[in-house]
Amino acid sequence: PIAWVAARVATFAALARWQSWHGRWSFAIFSGSLMLAGYAGLVFSPLLPRAPGIALALLGLAAFGTAAAAIYTAAIYYAMEVGKADVNAGGRHEALIGVGYTLGPGIGLASTIAVERGWVPSAFFEPLMLGTVGVLALLTAAQVVRRVHMHSRNPA
Secondary structure (H helix, E strand, C coil): CHHHHHHHHHHHHHHHHCCCCCCCHHHHHHHHHHHHHHHHHHHHHHHCCHHHHHHHHHHHHHHHHHHHHHHHHHHHHHHHHHCCCCHHHHHHHHHHHHHHHHHHHHHHHHHHHHHHCCCCCHHHHHHHHHHHHHHHHHHHHHHHHHHHHHHHHCCC
């Protein structure tokens, strides 16, 4: 876990000092992609021999930690900026984090149950988890694009 925590702390520190990421779509796209890549590295690292598997797991943890800090920082910044620092804006932000903390382990549990009950061959455990997260990420991205497009056409 030190790779994850160290990457998060370093990212928080860097983003506090460097504010050129504000208002850039590329930052959101890169952060989301980095999170998926880090997750994929963690999911598939046990399938590799010991040394490469450990290296991939450490890289995955660092990528995931960096992405988590970047997404958290950007999300709270925009929630407070768009929400005009309203308490409810911060509360919605924290509620979405709770959804993520519930869905992540829930996907792992559902994948484990699917394999244990024989609904899915054990060789498909990792692809099932990664595929489920990937589909949810794509659906979320589509919803974000739709809402941004809707709001850009109808300014408040």
